[in-house]
Amino acid sequence: METLKIAFYTDSYLPSRDGVVTSIINTRKELERRGHEVYIFASGGRQTAALAKKDKRLFVIKGMQFNRYPQYTMGFINKESTKALDIMPDIIHAHTPFSAGLFGYKASVQLNTKFIGTFHTMVFSDEAISAYFTNNRAAIKLSKFVVMRYLKWFYSKTDNVIAPTVYVKNILKNAGLKNIKVIPTGVDFNSMRIEKKEQARKKLGLKSKDKIILYFGRVSKEKNIELIIKAAKLLYSAGFKLIIAGSGPYTKDLIHLSKSIGNKNVIFAGFIKEEDIPLYYAAADILCNPSTFETQGIVNLYAAFYKVPVLLPERSAQEEMLKYSKCGEKFNAHSIKDLVEKANYVYDNTNKYKFNGVIKEFDISRAVDKLMAIYS
Known part of the structure; x- marks a missing residue:
């Protein structure tokens, strides 16, 4: 089987732990066990950057952390964010639709590479908007509209959208997205x-x-x-x-x-x-x-x-x-x-x-x- 170079893009990574990070770690481990090369492009701060010293396939896109949710970083463009142009991956897989995901999309266009996106988080839900941004009902309604428009634009740029469940697939389908595949996050039992x-x-x-x-x-x-x-x-x-x-x-x-x-x-x-x-x-x-x-x-x-x-x-x-x-x-x-x-x-x-x-x-x-x- 052909060995693939695969680039994952994410706005959350170790040492933080959440479902996205767990998914990336489990998937990377299994892909590498099969002989593929997996590169991680992660928005992060000093602690994540320290990990990159031991992991030569981890590239940290430094940026601004959210005060209330420090596990998430809004990455800024730097030399690490463009390293994919040197690596020339066969697949670019975005695990976020935001800053790192945008860097991944840009790289896929420049390299004419297959671009995959996994929808991990209900960022458009009332619960998420009120927790991360505002409790104002009018502002929540407006934010939801804007976020949904953005998500529809971002995922329309992918060759395939991965939904972890049929429940999520139906939400994305109702929002007008196509080419949706259901692949649950797996666990190395x-x-x-x-x-x-x-x-x-x-x-x-x-x-x-x-x-x-x-x-x-x-x-x-x-x-x-x-x-x-x-x-x-x-x-x-x-x-x-x-x-x-x-x-x-x-x-x-x-x-x-x-x-x-x-x-x-x-x-x-x-x-x-x-x-x-x-x-x-x-x-x-x-x-x-x-x-x-x-x-x-x-x-x-x-x-x-x-x-x-x-x-x-x-x-x-x-x-x-x-x-x-x-x-x-x-x-x-x-x-x-x-x-x-x-x-x-x-x-x-x-x-x-x-x-x-x-x-x-x-x-x-x-x-x-x-x-x-x-x-x-």
């Missing part, structure tokens, strides 16, 4: 570390009898974590502890909310080191990500590996994984009552849930097979 629940709980200082609901991910407003914080008292009555594992700009707000409610069963674990991530999944009884903002929900795949059933918001991209295995339940993302009822049901019926179908469908090798069909 073979490289994941197995942890036993009892040992994981002991290491985390949790009791074997604890009933644990885990939220794992970035702590930001659009994630709808408020719902489970507000549900904590009712969950406490049912014997549950709630662990919020992760950091982000909304942490202080949620701690204040939890204290004002008088919650006694909420643990804010903060940033989780890479080596400790398996402990939290293995220790949990249920994983709950109440966000309707997700384009897929990678954390649910990690939960499946540890055989932890999931609670997923209905009418969202996350619920799509239930087609492959009955690995959890759906709930109304606006109803505390429904969340608590479903949490009790899942805990009482843990043995009914199956995970093998999810593991098979979302394995990284399967995802990259589909990606290579587009690249070729």
Whole structure:
């Protein structure tokens, strides 16, 4: 098989961790395992630039960080942003429609190279606009219109748009985009570390009898974590502890909310080191990500590996994984009552849930097979 040079463009990268970064790392690793060359063009600051000293295929486009969301950088044109002209990649793949993505598009035009774009983030949603820009209703409406027009222009320049789920494909299709392919973000399950629940709980200082609901991910407003914080008292009555594992700009707000409610069963674990991530999944009884903002929900795949059933918001991209295995339940993302009822049901019926179908469908090798069909 022909060896390809592939350039990924992204506005978020290590040491930050989010779904986009996870997708890039997993995909790069599998592509390189198959013998391809993958180059990363990432907007970033000094910490990302430090990584480039050890990674000769990482080029950092320095720029301006967002104060409230420092994991995102608006890159400015510099010599690193034009390095693709020297590398001459066979494929340019934008994982963002913004600054780095624009550099990727420009390079694809100059090199007459195939240009692919993955739609990772619901940047046009009310939740995203209110979290990142403004809470003014009129301004949100105007911003949504402008963002949608821009996204339609950007992705119309691609040879293919990749949507992680059918849910996202339908949104993009309704916006007038064409050439949309559904390729979920895959996970390298073979490289994941197995942890036993009892040992994981002991290491985390949790009791074997604890009933644990885990939220794992970035702590930001659009994630709808408020719902489970507000549900904590009712969950406490049912014997549950709630662990919020992760950091982000909304942490202080949620701690204040939890204290004002008088919650006694909420643990804010903060940033989780890479080596400790398996402990939290293995220790949990249920994983709950109440966000309707997700384009897929990678954390649910990690939960499946540890055989932890999931609670997923209905009418969202996350619920799509239930087609492959009955690995959890759906709930109304606006109803505390429904969340608590479903949490009790899942805990009482843990043995009914199956995970093998999810593991098979979302394995990284399967995802990259589909990606290579587009690249070729």
